[in-house]
Amino acid sequence: MMQFNIFKEEDGETRFRLRSELLPFFIACLGLCCLYFATGVDLYHGAWSSTRNAHGPIMFGVGIWFLWFRAQTLASKGITFKPAPLIGFMVLLLGLSIYVFGRSQTFPFFEVGSFVFVLCALVLLFFGTKTARHLGFGFFFLIFMVPLPPSFVDVLTLPLKIAVSYTVEHILYALHYPVARSGVVLTVGHYQLLVADACSGLNSLFTLEAMGLLYMNLVRYESGLRNAMLALLIMPISFASNMTRVMFLCLITYYFGDDMGQGFLHGFAGIVLFLTALILIIGVDSGLRYISAKVGPPKAVKHAAA
């Protein structure tokens, strides 16, 4: 196969060569959209509209964005394209087999999961293995959008719900609020609040974990240990953010009543959660950087993605 560069120098700027190289890829992508259109409609009405998989569309959007973002840096990394039809078609056939199985036997997990394989196959077919490796993290990220079986999610959600309720109860009690708990029902003052599945924070755990990994990938720290520590610390950060959200809602309801607590502010509390988490992630990361700078030689150099 010919090696070719998709960019050409024109007036000192690199531009995409739209004609013979990129057009076939876009035709294939169009076909991809047609094939997965039915899957998308089913997700919209089904899994992605339920609290269990609410993080799905966000992961999809961010994943696609990241792939496009990474594609911009291909030229600066000097990556040439060498289409790999053999491996490309193998992955394509694998992905499509998973699709046929998943769709016909109503397994959303396989049906949606196949999308990642097929998209990867298209990149391999038209641009080659080096490009696919460069975009690799984006494909990994897309795995987070796949809907998980309800039974599996429930096993994780219940202990989280109980843990969040338990922590909020004890903190509010320590602050001298009239609070009591029975299972996952909190009684604050005159009001009762149920810590629902959506409040367990499982969706936000996945989302935040994915966002944290994205953050690390964008910021490109060399230290594997620090990356691993941040990835682990995101779990307690997520828990802390969710707990803050539930506490925030309890206090709103206590002071301003049910209407306020269940109305607009309920959605606002979600934003509070993400902001809390974001601040904590950046804070923890800065803390880790400070510690490692103090402790070890300054060999970890920060490379910003171009």
Next chain:
Amino acid sequence: MSTFFSRPLGRSFLVCALFAASALGAWAFTPRQYMQQDVLLAKVVPSQFGDWKELTNGLEQTALSVASDGTLSEEQPYNEVIMRTYENSLGERVMLALGYAKQQKQEVKIHRPEVCYVAQGFQVLDERLVDLPQSRPSASIPGQRLLMRNGGRLEAVTYWIRIGADYPRGGLNTRLAILRHGVHGQVPDAMLVRVSTILPGESDTQHGFEQQERFLADLVHAMPAGTAKMLVADKP
């Protein structure tokens, strides 16, 4: 011809052809043979059989949720549910719960009692697999026994779940049963057959379970073959 396909544009056409083939394949392999039976349980389950007679005021049982418009969902997987309490000549009472779902899919399927009971506050004291003998030649039915406690209430439960022509035990086997039917082009229906007794004490456990076993065998025997196949697999 080969040079066309070795160029990117040709490759993209081939890819789109494969996509079209996949869409067709997915449609073709979708199971379309529905095993559902349009029989109303309330009409065919006898109110009186053997030594047992239905009580008009039944005892309270662990709930099986049905949607008001009859649509199946993960939370409400039944099309029809009947709950009855039967009493025999000795005054012993047995509760019967039947839950029927016309279609089973991987993510919308019948619930298992060990999950439902726990969700409604029960504690599992014992759980074992058991083969329930039947008076019909179709051998014994693979079922399960549960011993549950909720505060002062000690409950013995015997049940089986029929999915299509199988009696899967456990979550994984349930998925495999639905898959087996799917691969043969069938959308299975499902029936939960659950019998429970409130036990006065743990020493009555053995007697309670044996009674439930006989109750189930008598119930199936009392139903004509045509309607009994709601509860029991229709094996050729």
